[in-house]
Amino acid sequence: MRSTDQLAVMVPAGLAGVVVTETELGDVRGSEGFYHYRQYSAIDLAEAVGFEEAWHLLLHGNLPDAEQLVRFREKVGSLRPMPDGLAALLPAICATTDDALTIVRTALSLWGGIRRLRPLFDADPDEIAEAAMASAAVTPTILAAAHRIRQGQEPIEADPTLGHVDDYLRMLTGARPNAHDLRAVEQYLVSTMDHGFNASTFTARVIASTGADLAACLVGAIGSFSGPKHGGAPSRALQALDEIGSLDRAEAYVRDKIERGDRVMGFGHAVYRTKDPRSEMLRRTALGYDDPLVDLAVGVEAVFERTLAELKPGRELFANVEYYAGVVMKLAGIDPSMFTPTFCVARVAGWTANIVEQSRDPKMIRPSARYVGPPPPQPVPSLAARLA
Structure with a gap:
């Protein structure tokens, strides 16, 4: 019988790109900016x-x-x-x-x-x-x-x-x-x-x-x-727009965020390496409202994407679903x-x-982890030794 070490397969951090099952959903x-x-x-x-x-x-x-x-x-x-x-x-x-x-x-x-x-x-x-x-x-x-x-x-x-x-x-x-x-x-x-x-x-x-x-x-x-980092971002993205207030402050805002190492809420996605199709659709939805908030959001998006491309070349950081979601929900009357x-x-x-x-799948999901602590087995020290 093979050992656990022989069965283990090293995978990327966060299981990025790892296929764990089959789904019909x-x-x-x-890479295509598409989901179904x-x-x-x-x-x-x-x-x-x-x-x-x-x-x-x-x-x-x-x-x-x-x-x-x-x-x-x-x-x-x-x-x-x-x-x-x-x-x-x-x-x-x-x-x-x-x-x-x-x-x-x-x-x-x-x-x-x-x-x-x-x-x-x-x-x-x-x-x-x-x-x-x-x-x-x-x-x-x-x-x-x-x-x-x-x-x-x-x-x-x-x-x-x-x-x-x-x-x-x-x-x-x-x-x-x-x-x-x-x-x-x-x-x-x-x-x-x-x-x-x-x-x-x-x-x-x-x-x-x-x-x-x-x-x-x-x-x-x-x-x-x-x-x-998951579902809790729409209100934070809208809060960023409130903090910016006017388009002329957008570039300074995003540069300050990057210099301090802070995350720019509403931009970037764990999977998409191109435009988030949900954000693109919600921008169209937002444009159906005649409101200054929409004008600010569209303008800030352009400034942020241009500045992020300069400060983080090759990262492909675009507006994600949370960015326009907050705008649409606020304009629809949701707190x-x-x-x-x-x-x-x-x-x-x-x-x-x-x-x-x-x-319907009888198999339980049970992955493994790579141990990186002190090498085992070590002798268990006596109480006297631990109190010394």
């Missing part, structure tokens, strides 16, 4: 279909026909309200923290208990698919209610007759969005449902590979997603504290589709 081609959901360009989908249609595609494998879409929307609507037990306890959860992602991961853990979710290892495919839909349906309800509670307002109950994004914005802001804002946010959410094996999706699949229940997978995914949670509303649909797919 989609892929990201970083199943066989369709994700950007084409974002510009052509609604949220439920793209969600159906990821979860069930096809774009729904008219009858399937009606049934899917009705099912999602019926699953959107919070269970009474969770609604009663949500104020107590909100009292412990101001962070919406902390609240939703705690609430989803409780939700899994209320739903009596069984481990994926024990559940049948229909049971897993139902739990996947239910968790993604209730997530925006939890987030919107948590936001209102933290603002000293009463939560608004879900309306099963409304579309998913329409109802989320109504529960969040207290009023139904106009058609322009609704479509802008929906395009953003469709474009961010899934994005290859990013950190949070990989986390969800690692947990799913152990056979844990679906709520456990989502709690882990949200924990990963909450990091500023900056809810930018990353709104991103989560989209990504939970992708996470659950990945969890469903991973649940």
Whole structure:
């Protein structure tokens, strides 16, 4: 039998470029600036279909026909309200923290208990698919209610007759969005449902590979997603625009950031080596608003890209999805504290589709690490020696 050393394969830091499994859900081609959901360009989908249609595609494998879409929307609507037990306890959860992602991961853990979710290892495919839909349906309800509670307002109950994004914005802001804002946010959410094996999706699949229940997978995914280097960037990118204030200050701002070794939020991506197609689409969406913030964002983007090309030649640092996401969400009336949670509303649909797919694979994900500490085995020193 071969030793672990003989079986080990050295891989790049951060598993960059390492293929860990096969998937039918989609892929990201970083060198091409292209990504897709199943066989369709994700950007084409974002510009052509609604949220439920793209969600159906990821979860069930096809774009729904008219009858399937009606049934899917009705099912999602019926699953959107919070269970009474969770609604009663949500104020107590909100009292412990101001962070919406902390609240939703705690609430989803409780939700899994209320739903009596069984481990994926024990559940049948229909049971897993139902739990996947239910968790993604209730997530925006939890987030919107948590936001209102933290603002000293009463939560608004879900309306099963409304579309998913329409109802989320109504529960969040207290009023139904106009058609322009609704479509802008929906395009953003469709474009961010899934994005290859990013950190949070990989986390969800690692947990799913152990056979844990679906709520456990989502709690882990949200924990990963909450990091500023992952899902936590849209509000920070908008904050940078607020700090710059006017276009004439943009170059000095980015030069100062680089000189201090700080990260320029909203620029650069772990996979893309060309323009981020999500950012390109969201720029077009932002240009649909007649607002000085859009003019500032477009101008700052040009200055930043030119200056970064000078200061970091060969790095190919372009605006990423977070840069224009913050602009679009702010102009659509979403509070900056809810930018990353709104991103989560989209990504939970992708996470659950990945969890469903991973649940069909009997192999647990269990990589190795290269040990670099003191060479073993060393003699264990006596207590007297350690106290000497």
